[in-house]
Amino acid sequence: MQIKRYEALSINEGMAKIKDELGPDAIILSNKRLKGEKGSFVEMVAARDNCCTSISSLSNIKNKSSELAILNRDEVFFPFRTEIDQLKVLMMDTRRKADIQSELTELKETLNALFDILGIQKNGNISAHLSKIYYHFISIGISRQSAFQIVEELKSNYSQKDLEDYNNLLKIAEGIIRRYIATCYKDITKKKVISFVGPAGSGKTTTLAKLAAQYLFGDKLDIGILTTDTYRIGATEQLRIYADIMGLPLKLICKKEEFKESLDEFGEKDIILIDTPGKSYRDEDYLLGLRELFTVEPSIEKNLILDITADRENMIETAEKFSIIDYDNIIFTKLDQANNFGSIYNIIDYAGKPVFYITNGQNVPQDLEEVGPGRLARLIVKNTMLNMDSES
Ligand SMILES: Nc1nc2c(ncn2[C@@H]2O[C@H](COP(=O)(O)OP(=O)(O)O)[C@@H](O)[C@H]2O)c(=O)[nH]1
Ligand SMILES: [Mg+2]
Structure with missing residues (x-):
């Protein structure tokens, strides 16, 4: 194999030199534009080897002509046309x-x-x-x-x-x-199916467990728990532990048909609580799937769980995207970790939905509080959970 280095002002000029000296079967090993004392030039390294792609065959990719055509810019880049x-x-x-x-x-x-x-x-x-x-x-x-x-x-x-x-x-x-602030009261006189939807990690499962304990120990109601969050590793385990501690039945739902069956099986329960998986609100398929699931039983109450430590734009976008499932109430979580409660007002103002509960800690069941408009307004304005009376 014969290898040679060429300098030229343009690729065309270099190609012409290579063709003259090495003939049409030469192959180009590299070409670089460099800066020299007299300005920029092209450095080309070419070789002649019978078994490799030649200049002529390269040009033939575009044009089947057997003649060596001097490659112009388009021809050099032709193989990458689609990518470009x-x-x-x-x-x-x-x-x-x-x-x-x-x-x-x-x-x-x-x-x-x-x-x-x-x-x-x-x-x-x-x-x-x-x-x-x-x-x-x-x-x-x-x-x-x-x-x-x-x-x-x-x-x-x-x-x-x-x-x-x-x-x-x-x-x-x-x-x-x-x-x-719209009002929303806990009504234990009616049989209720309550679901929890929202982004991953917003506190759906924890809030469900807190509420289950309140209904069970406080209101002495008969509770059943369903979860559709079956494909995330560990998600069911977390809920199973809570259900076992409280002695509550838990059913896992993988398909829409099982959802109806499980609701029927829990027909005698006073309250059925439903946990759902959380994914990014940007995942439209997930939101549509959730909406489809809820068509099984239109009376299901849907609570959107929002973590108030998320940034303002993110919360508004979440509230907006989840409106596809027409949620009934909002539950704000992690107030114990938030510096500012103003975003609660922004969301209320944007969504116009009642706030059902707020949560302020990881402890189940105590860190859950039912809030009325008065308490919530004061909490927002004072920007603290401390030293508040329980007026609502
Ligand atoms: N500090 C604090 N942590 C919370 C609160 N609610 C939930 N968490 C924590 O947030 C994390 C995610 O909660 P989880 O219920 O699994 O969220 P899910 O993915 O929406 O079901 C867990 O570590 C919970 O303990 C809260 O009110 N305050
Ligand atoms: Mg969960």
Whole structure:
């Protein structure tokens, strides 16, 4: 085999040199564009070997002509045409998305600035307390838009006397928030089938166990537990341990048909609790599957379990995606780990669904609390679980 290195200004020129010296059967081992003293040039290494792909056969991939055609750029890249085209589309798409994303971010920032200006404006006799309230709400995680709306409402609700006292104003704001919270009460007089849906790790199984214990030991009801979370390793074990400790029957459901059968078998129970697997809310098949499953028994109450330590956008998106199954209530979990309770208000404001329970710890069954609108509003405004009376 004869190997030789060539320098040329372009690939075409290099190819011509190689063809002249090594003939049409030469093969190109490498080609690189390099920078030299006089500018950039192409370094090509070629070899002549009868058993390898020759320049002529390379060019024949595109054009069956037996003549050696000097390869132009298109011909060099021809074997990768599809990949290059796909890459181009991908790059265009990414750039488009990035453009939209940055425009949205810019728009959001502009809106935020606008809300800030409106929220803190001091016109006439409007007290500085109002802007303090606006900033307090933002600091606890309430969106700027909602904080602005609350302050706007507050403006038409205060009296001159209220203006002098920040705490008075805050109390009025709490009342405004309270009005937005729909009520939902635990009703043990009716037979109920209660399911728990939500993202993985949000606390569905733990909350189910807490509620099962309350119904069992507190309300002395007859409970049955079903779970459709059968394909995740360990998921059934966790629930089985809780069921065994409480002496409750647990049925595993793998198919839709078994769901109906199991509901019928638990026909005598006062309460049937249903655990479901949690997957990403971005998995549409999972959400559609869940919706399909619930068609078996339309009266099933669906509780969306939301971990409030998740970020605001993520929670809103979860609430939005799960609306495909038309959930009835929301249960907020992990309040013990959260720094800000404002996102509770954002979700309530967005989804307009009642809040059934909040959970504030891993202990089963104690870390579960039924909350009414009053308690929840105060909890949001004070941004703490501590020193609260149980008014609801
Ligand atoms: N700190 C805290 N942890 C919780 C709470 N609720 C659930 N967890 C924990 O969150 C993790 C996931 O809970 P799990 O019930 O398995 O979530 P699932 O995947 O939705 O069923 C477990 O370690 C639970 O102990 C809560 O209110 N506070
Ligand atoms: Mg679970």
